[in-house]
Amino acid sequence: NDAFREDWSQGADNEILREFTSAGFYRVSSDEANTATVSIYNARGVYDNVTIRMRAHLETDSSPASAYGIIFNYVDEDNYNTLTVDGLGRYSIWTRENGEWRELRGADETWTTDDVVAPIGGQNDLSISIRGETLIGSINNRQLVNVQDSTFADGGIGIYLGTDAGAATVLIDSFRVDASVPSMTGGGGA
Template sequence: MRVASLLVAAIALAACGTATPTPYVAPDLFSDDFSQDSGLWETFAEPDAKAQIAEGHLSILIAEETTVAFSLAAINLDDFDLTVAASLPNDGSTSSYGVIFRYIDGGNFYRFDITGDGLWGFSRRQDDQWISIIELQASSAIQIGAGTNVLRLVARESDFAFFANGAELGRVADDSLSVGRIGLFASTFDSANARVDFDDLRVVKP
């Protein structure tokens, strides 16, 4: 992964599209089946990537190599229990996807990654620097390729737990970021033309 290229793309794509919504405090229960575009999620269409809500999904499509794109919701969260289904209709074994949370700006957020070839990891972007908290590692719980993965992330103060398809992947503590927006992302490595469809997102208090 060429981190510099991914970072530049992420900042550029995050800045485009609709105007940034004003975050608000989330209720105890929030869900979205993406059956319609309520205006809650950022969407955009650029030559390299786009995020759209259509056909019952929030879809992120990337046309270029080493590119990351994400859609942020207008919700500020501190502690939460989030689940979302994600699928790779075009196989996408050389791409990654997942959840961004406690997003403050393009230089400060957490990222929960799943790759199309069955790896997962957890990292922090802080002061424009990447810090790997849990290195990418394999898990038999993750569906490879075009399968659907139900991701779950539980954030309680500085403690985080990560799940795929009902199986716990790991736990870790980090107190660097305490509150911020949530988002969904997709990225490519050395191959282009990735697509990730997100569906059935649900957030409750942990």
């Protein structure tokens, strides 16, 4: 859909390539090691109380510890949240505040291995539900994250690609945003 394509940045920029493939995937590639790349959807949009879903996979020639995920509450490249998986079958949820990373679960390890996360080459369905300060993250239809974070109230949304020791490419099959509507039994009804 051409309207969907217009809301994603495309083209080459230094070591980063963003494009739509002939098969309809949105491809984000980075040849720069140890770098976080952000691709923001509809840069003029601000989102809160939404559920964001993304289906994607890391190409097999990517550095295995490279990661990809959903960006939300995006303010700028130094201030945002991301729910992320990597090519080693791990997941994490982060806040980047003033250029510094902080894992939100308070876990001993910043990355958690889980069999539900498909490793490099395998497709993952990521979902993040943002309900005020509550962030609920699922991977492949299994809830793995439920945290509170008040760092950012709202912001833009997009795709995260993080490289490790080498290049990485993520192919996004779908990216969807749905408004979160309170249920009548959750205290929001009459």
